[in-house]
Each structure stands twice: as structure tokens, then as C-alpha cells.
Amino acid sequence: MSLTDSSAAEIAKTASMASRLLATLPGAARNDALSALHEAIANSRVEILEANSRDVAAAERAVEAGVLNGSVLKRLDLSRPGKFEDMLQGILSVKDLDDPVGIVTMRTLLDDDLTLEKVSCPIGVLLIIFEARPEVIANIAALSIKSGNAAILKGGKESTESFITISKVISKAIASTRVPKGSIQLVETREAVSSLLAQDSHIDLVIPRGSKELVRFVQDNTKIPVLGHADGLCSAYIHADADLDMAVQVIVDSKTNYPAACNSLETLLVHEDVLQTVFPAVAEALFAKGVALRCDPPSKEALASRVVDAQRSLISEAVACDYKTEFLDLVLAVKTIPSDNQSEKSLDAAIVHINNHSSKHTDIIITKSASAAEHFMNSVDSAGVFWNASTRFADGMRYGFGTEVGISTNKIHSRGPVGLDGLTIYKYKIRGQGQKAGDYSETGCGKRYKHKALPL
Amino acid sequence: MSLTDSSAAEIAKTASMASRLLATLPGAARNDALSALHEAIANSRVEILEANSRDVAAAERAVEAGVLNGSVLKRLDLSRPGKFEDMLQGILSVKDLDDPVGIVTMRTLLDDDLTLEKVSCPIGVLLIIFEARPEVIANIAALSIKSGNAAILKGGKESTESFITISKVISKAIASTRVPKGSIQLVETREAVSSLLAQDSHIDLVIPRGSKELVRFVQDNTKIPVLGHADGLCSAYIHADADLDMAVQVIVDSKTNYPAACNSLETLLVHEDVLQTVFPAVAEALFAKGVALRCDPPSKEALASRVVDAQRSLISEAVACDYKTEFLDLVLAVKTIPSDNQSEKSLDAAIVHINNHSSKHTDIIITKSASAAEHFMNSVDSAGVFWNASTRFADGMRYGFGTEVGISTNKIHSRGPVGLDGLTIYKYKIRGQGQKAGDYSETGCGKRYKHKALPL
Structure with a gap:
């Protein structure tokens, strides 16, 4: 599949529209989607392992030909004991985490009948690029849905067959829930990533997980904020x-x-x-x-x-x-x-x-x-x-975060191991009764703000 | 003054080194520097107003010649009733705010004698570009020192004379305190800004305050994260x-x-x-x-x-x-x-x-x-x-934040009106007794993490 810039724009726009609806869903609806995801992947075990075995076979040939590192092969193989179960359990573990959305972290009485609230909300649209580990697809889809963010996912090319099959299962599962279908989209080529990195008006955060070359490429080729690390020295x-x-x-x-x-x-x-x-x-x-x-x-x-x-x-x-x-x-x-x-x-x-x-x-x-x-x-x-x-x-x-989106060496937003809350931001809500700002003044004869902290 | 890229690197490096020492100073030392700043500006009133009158005279000529908007003139004039006092009071107001540094927001017992702490700290080095309002120099210097960040400041060119004079007063005042001198540096030309925007290894955040053209220029010409807004629609x-x-x-x-x-x-x-x-x-x-x-x-x-x-x-x-x-x-x-x-x-x-x-x-x-x-x-x-x-x-x-660094339309880090806490990030501290991570496992026979929340 070759992705033109116009289809990248389409994918990004679809994600953006889905993110707005997703952001309004209650935690229970997002959790329901995770249950559906879990069930669908459990029920598609044979199909997924078959696709995975094709990836593994191709990787084995590449290792034999000396063009692929053996460690990739090991990570690729979903049929290793316990690996499929871990993937399934991972979805349930994410589901069980506290809802990071809708947490009120500040509440202030500005004046009578005029309250200010600072409340956590999803960031919007994430572009997540990760290594050739098929189980990560399910984990990242779960994290995105749990945090109310739409996500565009790109996995390592050695896992393409597993990736396509799991992605179809995920899409079908989500379609049966209140989570909009465009919330999780998957792209298959590295060119797609390049085009998507230009979509800074629709994509809010890029999370590259993988080689430091990949992280540097992303950092050097986008205006979208990048969360992650190139080096761990x-x-x-x-x-x-x-x-x-x-x-x-x-x-x-x-x-x-x-x-x-x-x-x-x-x-x-x-x-x-x-x-x-x-x-x-x-x-x-x-x-x-x-x-x-x-x-x-x-x-x-x-x-x-x-x-x-x-x-x-x-x-x-x-x-x-x-x-x-x-x-x-x-x-x-x-x-x-x-x-x-x-x-x-x-x-x-x-x-x-x-x-x-x-x-x-x-x-x-x-x-x-x-x-x-x-x-x-x-x-x-x-x-x-x-x-x-x-x-x-x-x-x-x-650290006890239950999960990790990545480790960030950024100096703003999120630093160190990033848990679910690193995928949220906040908005300020004011609820009033028709108040005008022009009636208030800090000095002189206008009304004064009360600025009284209210219980959370 | 024309700034070469090498002197931009020098300025950025100086700020970076100052920021590391500044980050370790207790709140009292940062507050002492604000007191010194306040006193020095109060004592240099005549000198500052003289410099400002030269800016005002030049601006009046520019307005008469039709090359400058009259509103700039009004903002420029520090001799208007109450304006100098407001500038002085602004420094004391910032001093009186709660210290945003060193706040422990999470404390977890990982295991016996192994505790994890999430604690707020300065971001590092800020590059702040602002309009031709002389009093903003003092305000922003105060905000930077209070939050433990080194800052490189650039004011609007119509305020150059006021800016140079106030900056000398600030530098001299800081030199008498524990705050390192390189914590506040001032640059005078727009070319300086262009060179500084390339210093992404030393500068951690750019805050452009001013025209939307300026904000867009900054956004389009740096890899450093930018906090602010181009539009308020x-x-x-x-x-x-x-x-x-x-x-x-x-x-x-x-x-x-x-x-x-x-x-x-x-x-x-x-x-x-x-x-x-x-x-x-x-x-x-x-x-x-x-x-x-x-x-x-x-x-x-x-x-x-x-x-x-x-x-x-x-x-x-x-x-x-x-x-x-x-x-x-x-x-x-x-x-x-x-x-x-x-x-x-x-x-x-x-x-x-x-x-x-x-x-x-x-x-x-x-x-x-x-x-x-x-x-x-x-x-x-x-x-x-x-x-x-x-x-x-x-x-x-x-909103009751006491002050405002700017208003952000970003989707990460800080959103809406940004107070002092928007100039901080956090680090994770672990205090142990020689523990090895290899001794622990989530499954099997290793030691288990306690992950017990401790009181803050």
C-alpha cells in the first residue's frame, strides 16, 4: 500500500473527528470497548496465530539469510508459551486502571454562581509508531481507548501479517461498541508515517517507540510534539x-x-x-x-x-x-x-x-x-x-503505574516513564449565570473576585 | 548589536549552566533575589524613566510619521500614573506566590526502604520574547527566578532604551544574590532570536508573546517546544x-x-x-x-x-x-x-x-x-x-493564578492561562538501600513490589 499525502490527510481527519466523539464517552463505554476487544482477540486466536506464523516464517528466512537480527524473531513469535495470554491479560489490566479522564484537579469559586474547574481530558489524536512486536498493537489500542484518544498505529514491518489480522479484529470489535470506528486506524508503510508527520493540524502527539534512528527521524521531520526518547545514556x-x-x-x-x-x-x-x-x-x-x-x-x-x-x-x-x-x-x-x-x-x-x-x-x-x-x-x-x-x-x-506508554526524556508535559495520565491534558470549565468580566476589577470600584478554593 | 550563531550558543550555554545551579536553590534564596530586584528597580527610578522617555520620544516621532500605531506609544510610557508602582508591586506579588518548585505530588513505597517520589522542578532554560512594554521585563524576570528557570529575554524594539537600562539594573541586583548571574540574560535584536531558536540542546521552552506573526515565525523556525498562541478565535x-x-x-x-x-x-x-x-x-x-x-x-x-x-x-x-x-x-x-x-x-x-x-x-x-x-x-x-x-x-x-505567563492553545503540557506551575516539570527520585531490579518479578518467584501510596 502506498499512501499519498491526501490519504494521510484523510486518515488524520478521520482520527480527529473520531477523537471528538470519543472524548465525550463515559469511562464505562470506553471500558466496554476494551471488553469487546479482549473477547474478539480471544476468539480470533487461530486466525491471528496463523498470520503470525507467516511473519515468523519470513523472519526465519531473513535471519538465515543474515539480513535480520535473531532477537527480532524472538519478539515476533506470538505462539511462544504465555505470550498470547499475556496480550489478552494486558487488555484487561488496562481496563482495570483508574479512568484518567474527567478528573477534577482544581475547583475555584470565582464569585457567587461563577465557578472554575480544571478537568482532565484526552489529548486528541496520537500517532504511535512501534517495533515488530505483535502484542503491542493490542496493548496500545487499549491504552488509547482507555485514555479517550484516537490513535493511528504503525507497527514494525516484520510483523505486518500479524498486524493486519489483529487490526481487522480490533476494527470489527470496536464497530460493535460506542467507540467510533475511526478511533483506531492502522497504517502499514513507512511512507505513510512520513505523510502523517505533516498532519500537525489534526495529530496532537507522536509517540515513536523503536530504534533511536526512528525517534530522531520523527523528531527531525514533524512540527507535532514528540513524546519519547532517542537515547538512554x-x-x-x-x-x-x-x-x-x-x-x-x-x-x-x-x-x-x-x-x-x-x-x-x-x-x-x-x-x-x-x-x-x-x-x-x-x-x-x-x-x-x-x-x-x-x-x-x-x-x-x-x-x-x-x-x-x-x-x-x-x-x-x-x-x-x-x-x-x-x-x-x-x-x-x-x-x-x-x-x-x-x-x-x-x-x-x-x-x-x-x-x-x-x-x-x-x-x-x-x-x-x-x-x-x-x-x-x-x-x-x-x-x-x-x-x-x-x-x-x-x-x-x-513505578506502579500499571502500564507504560513509553519513557520520555522531554523537559515538558511528561517525563520519565509515562503512564495513562501522560496521554491526557486538561481543560478549564466555567459555569456562570451571565456574568460579565467587565464588572470586575482588582482595584477601584468594580466587583472583586472571591478566588475561593472549593473541595474536589 | 549583531549576534552571531556562536554567541547565541554562548548565551544559551551560559543560561543552561546557570539553570542547573538555580534549580538547586531553596525558595528563600530565589525570593531574596526578587527582593533585591525590587529594591534595585525602585532605586533606579530616575535612570529608568529617563531611558524610557527616550523610547517614548522616538515612538512619538514614529507615530507622527505614521509608521507606528498610537497604541504602542501608550503601552511604552512608564511615566503614566501608577505604572512604575505597578511594575514594582508586580515583583512583590510574584514573590508572594507559593513556591512551585519542590512540590511532592506522588510518593510510593516500592518496597521496604525503597521509595519513589515525584517532585516538581524547573523546566530549565526559557526563551521569552515579548512586546514593547517595559514593565514586562521586570515581571518576566521575576516569574523566571521564582520558578527556578534561567531565562533569555527579548523585548519589543520600541522599548530598547528602557530595556537596556532595566536589564542592567536587574543584572547588577542579581549579582548580589545567590541566583547565578547567567539566570537572566537579555538580547536586543531580532536576529539574536533567530540564532537562539536553533539552540534546542540548551533551551527547553520558547514563550513568544506578541503578534501572531511573531508566534508563527517562532513555531515555524524551531525544534524547541513553543508555549503560547498565535490566534484567539x-x-x-x-x-x-x-x-x-x-x-x-x-x-x-x-x-x-x-x-x-x-x-x-x-x-x-x-x-x-x-x-x-x-x-x-x-x-x-x-x-x-x-x-x-x-x-x-x-x-x-x-x-x-x-x-x-x-x-x-x-x-x-x-x-x-x-x-x-x-x-x-x-x-x-x-x-x-x-x-x-x-x-x-x-x-x-x-x-x-x-x-x-x-x-x-x-x-x-x-x-x-x-x-x-x-x-x-x-x-x-x-x-x-x-x-x-x-x-x-x-x-x-x-482564574486566581496570581499571574500569567501567557495563554496556551497547545494540546500538551499547559493549556489556557499558564501560571507559575506551567513553568515547572517534575522528576522522579528513588531512595533505596542497594536494591537490584533483577530481584523483583511480577510473576514467579521473585520479590514483589508493594506499590503502596505514602502520604504526601
Whole structure:
């Protein structure tokens, strides 16, 4: 399917019209649609798995031909034990979350019979681009409907067959509910995405999930706000007073629990004073997990006399760009923070390094000092700032949000793991009895505003 | 002063570094800087007014030469009674507002000794471009410091002399406080703005206040998020059951209280059933204030037999683009909403017109029906949706925010009048005792998260 700009405009306009009706539906109607979605997907299991098996077969051939990474194949396969059930359960989990729409967060009596209300509402139309994971289609459709947003979805091309089949099931299921059919639309080509990125008068937010190249492409080619992150360059700083065992377990977990994740550790900063004590223990534990270290001269020197021959191949000299690299692999850049008579200065040096190099995702400090930790958390300009805890906790499920739309390194709207409320905004409602603004004045003889907070 | 791209980068970088220190200062230190600012401006009254008189003299010549609008002159003059005092009082008012930084809005026990906190923090670096109103410099500097954001300011060129003088006073005052000097920087040329708009790695938010041409220019020429509005195309819908007196007073206030404001009424939709009753009374009251009506055929027809000769010149036939025009003047476009057996259908037609034509700023309905009003307020996709109240209430002071950074028609982050909290975002802090994420699992044998909400 090749999508012209005019059909992109049509899709975007359809979504926009659907979003207006969807925004007025009560939570129960949106939940009913999620029930229908769940039932339809459960009933179409055979059909969906058949389509998925065609994707898997094509991917297997591509892996054999060496043109596709094996990890894609693994993620693609919906027939793996528990995966289909997880997809179904995911829809019900979203349904069970609190309704993010219609929450009154402020209520003010402006004057007698004149009240102001700030109430959460859907953003409108989302364009969501995601990887070749078929179950994500159902999850994202559920999130969009739950939050009252219309969505235009584009999945990774390796999942095309699964995607088309699931999308037909979703469309048919929605058609039987009060949720307008145009609320979930699916496009199949990357060209479609390019055309849709120009539809800034109809699409309110783009959420690209996938490769950093994709995210950058989206950021560079649209006026629509983009929620997400291109990089997850997370750093840890081991302060002069760090507990050895704590440093070992937090750093090892941050680096090795899932190296390909955006919340994995990429840079380790070590205070000079613990270069001979804490650092070798951390390095030893990382070596045991197969992690290669890119060290600056002092940290390399600290390991020189300790490592056995087998570990030597895991140590190399760091170059400047290593501190700007998201390895997404068992590789870690190490940098020494010079000791100073005033320990605050070393702390500040670590903070400056992080603020200048990290991607504002998640950065952590290992220290016994509460004041050092608080200073670090207030000064590091990142979505997540942790004290004595693994970077890997930066995740919507782990935060207790129930779900996660993505992780944002933006500085406005939503930051860090984005839950359902990140898909809402608010509007102001005033209910009056014919009042004129011209009757009021802050000074002089006009009526005065009461500005009295009312209970929510 | 001509600003090269490299000096723009320098300014942006300086702001970014200042913002990091500023973000860590306690509220008391930021308030101390506001006191210093207030005192310094009060003490420099003569010097500031002298500089301002040079701006005023130049503007008077420009007005005489016919190259400048007289309204600019009026806004420019700081020596008008009460204006200097208002500027000083404005700084103290901002100082007295609640600190928007450091507010904990969520606290969750993830597990024993592992707590998650969501806490408000400054956005970082703001680029604020505003009109030729000298007192706004002091106000915006105060807002930025209060919210912990570094700001780069550019005022309208007619206020250049006042601007330079006030900026020197501000810089000197700040230098005596804990707020870093680079927190407030001022640039003088429009070229500077163009170069700064490219500094998306250092500047986090642009707030253009001024002509819609300026706002559009900014929106079209930067990757930095833009907060504000180009248009304020506000509409009112008079429903079939509207109270006559209420309609008259709300519509007249909305249109005539301050026609040049973004929250003034530009389009009036009238239900066919009240074309011969409510509408003529509204029109009569508008004519008395000198408002010209651009009517569709039915509304024009409704007035034909009633108007006296003197009013005829105030009625003309509407063309399609009138319903897309922000007149900012004593002109109002009028459109009839056809009667339907089902009154919901007429209501929906009005809603569709508004969603397709308005600028998502503020739209109102006049009706006795609570259900019609609620449907209207839920369906109209605008920052402000009012029932039986003037569009002119859409204002930060009137909403009780104490101040207003601007009015946003964005769909994310901040919508409607933006108070101090619109200049903040949040970060997530985790305080742990060395926990590893790998120890936890949602299923199976790992540790479980407690996800218990803690008191704020």
C-alpha cells in the first residue's frame, strides 16, 4: 500500500473527528470497548496465530539469510508459551486502571454562581509508531481507548501479517461498541508515517517507540510534539563514602540485568578515593558477567595489578566518545572523578559530567551521605535521579503505574516513564449565570473576585 | 548589536549552566533575589524613566510619521500614573506566590526502604520574547527566578532604551544574590532570536508573546517546544433556550470589553429558533457599542425589518473566511445554526462548527439547559469552555493564578492561562538501600513490589 499525502490527510481527519466523539464517552463505554476487544482477540486466536506464523516464517528466512537480527524473531513469535495470554491479560489490566479522564484537579469559586474547574481530558489524536512486536498493537489500542484518544498505529514491518489480522479484529470489535470506528486506524508503510508527520493540524502527539534512528527521524521531520526518547545514556556515580557491597550489587544490576534496555547503565563515574577499594570489587563482579570496561588511565591503572589474564581482554582504554555512547551491550565506560579536599567539589564534578553527557533519562549515586544524595538528585537534570538503587527501576510497571506508554526524556508535559495520565491534558470549565468580566476589577470600584478554593 | 550563531550558543550555554545551579536553590534564596530586584528597580527610578522617555520620544516621532500605531506609544510610557508602582508591586506579588518548585505530588513505597517520589522542578532554560512594554521585563524576570528557570529575554524594539537600562539594573541586583548571574540574560535584536531558536540542546521552552506573526515565525523556525498562541478565535453559541438578558450581557462583554484581546469574541453562532427573539436584542446592544456584524443570510434577514437607518452600515454579508478571522476589533461574524426536531442535532452542529473553526482558546454556550451545557463543554476541544459566562474570563489573574505567563492553545503540557506551575516539570527520585531490579518479578518467584501510596 502506498499512501499519498491526501490519504494521510484523510486518515488524520478521520482520527480527529473520531477523537471528538470519543472524548465525550463515559469511562464505562470506553471500558466496554476494551471488553469487546479482549473477547474478539480471544476468539480470533487461530486466525491471528496463523498470520503470525507467516511473519515468523519470513523472519526465519531473513535471519538465515543474515539480513535480520535473531532477537527480532524472538519478539515476533506470538505462539511462544504465555505470550498470547499475556496480550489478552494486558487488555484487561488496562481496563482495570483508574479512568484518567474527567478528573477534577482544581475547583475555584470565582464569585457567587461563577465557578472554575480544571478537568482532565484526552489529548486528541496520537500517532504511535512501534517495533515488530505483535502484542503491542493490542496493548496500545487499549491504552488509547482507555485514555479517550484516537490513535493511528504503525507497527514494525516484520510483523505486518500479524498486524493486519489483529487490526481487522480490533476494527470489527470496536464497530460493535460506542467507540467510533475511526478511533483506531492502522497504517502499514513507512511512507505513510512520513505523510502523517505533516498532519500537525489534526495529530496532537507522536509517540515513536523503536530504534533511536526512528525517534530522531520523527523528531527531525514533524512540527507535532514528540513524546519519547532517542537515547538512554544512564550514569552511576560511586561517591567517596560508598558502601562496597551496595555499589557492587547496584552497578551489576544496572549494567547486566538487561543490557539492551534504555534504562541500563552506560557510564560509571568513580571517586578517586575508592579506586583501589570499591572499584576493583565492582569491576570483578562485572567481569564475571562478561562486561568489558572502557577505562580512563587512573581506573585502568587501578585494575592493572589485580586482574588475571583472562580478564585483560575485557579492559581497554576509553576514548572521549565512549562517554557519549549508549552501548546497549555488555560494555561500560569508566571515568575517575578526582579527589578534592572538599568532597562537594568532587560531587559537583560528577554532576557536571552527567549533565553534560547523559541523555536526561536516569542517573544514580551510590553514597552513604544523605546530603550528597539530595544534592545529586536536585542537581542532576534527568527524569530519574536515584540514590542507592539500580537504574533499572526506571520503568512504568516498577513505578506502579500499571502500564507504560513509553519513557520520555522531554523537559515538558511528561517525563520519565509515562503512564495513562501522560496521554491526557486538561481543560478549564466555567459555569456562570451571565456574568460579565467587565464588572470586575482588582482595584477601584468594580466587583472583586472571591478566588475561593472549593473541595474536589 | 549583531549576534552571531556562536554567541547565541554562548548565551544559551551560559543560561543552561546557570539553570542547573538555580534549580538547586531553596525558595528563600530565589525570593531574596526578587527582593533585591525590587529594591534595585525602585532605586533606579530616575535612570529608568529617563531611558524610557527616550523610547517614548522616538515612538512619538514614529507615530507622527505614521509608521507606528498610537497604541504602542501608550503601552511604552512608564511615566503614566501608577505604572512604575505597578511594575514594582508586580515583583512583590510574584514573590508572594507559593513556591512551585519542590512540590511532592506522588510518593510510593516500592518496597521496604525503597521509595519513589515525584517532585516538581524547573523546566530549565526559557526563551521569552515579548512586546514593547517595559514593565514586562521586570515581571518576566521575576516569574523566571521564582520558578527556578534561567531565562533569555527579548523585548519589543520600541522599548530598547528602557530595556537596556532595566536589564542592567536587574543584572547588577542579581549579582548580589545567590541566583547565578547567567539566570537572566537579555538580547536586543531580532536576529539574536533567530540564532537562539536553533539552540534546542540548551533551551527547553520558547514563550513568544506578541503578534501572531511573531508566534508563527517562532513555531515555524524551531525544534524547541513553543508555549503560547498565535490566534484567539473565540466563539459563542446562543442555544434555542437561551435567556435573552443573559445572552445580551455575556455577548456584549465578550465582544466589547477589550476587543483587541485574544479572549475577545470573534464568532457568534445563533440557533435559528431565537433568530427573531434573542438575536435582535443582542444585535441592538452590539450596535449601540459600535460593533459591525458580518451576517449569514438568515441572520441578516432577521435584522432587516428592525434596524434603523443609522445601523444599516453596521450590517454586511459574511464570507466564508470571516468565520476563520480574528478581527481584534469591533467586528463580529454571525452564523445561524439551523433548527432541527432534535435540539441535540443543532447543538452538535454548533460544536462541529467551533471545533472546525476556533483556535482552541475559549468558546462559550448560552443556554438554560445543564445537559446541553455539559455536552458542549465536553465536546468542544478548547482550553476554555464556559457556560453562561463571558469569554473574557479566560485570564490567569481572573482564574486566581496570581499571574500569567501567557495563554496556551497547545494540546500538551499547559493549556489556557499558564501560571507559575506551567513553568515547572517534575522528576522522579528513588531512595533505596542497594536494591537490584533483577530481584523483583511480577510473576514467579521473585520479590514483589508493594506499590503502596505514602502520604504526601
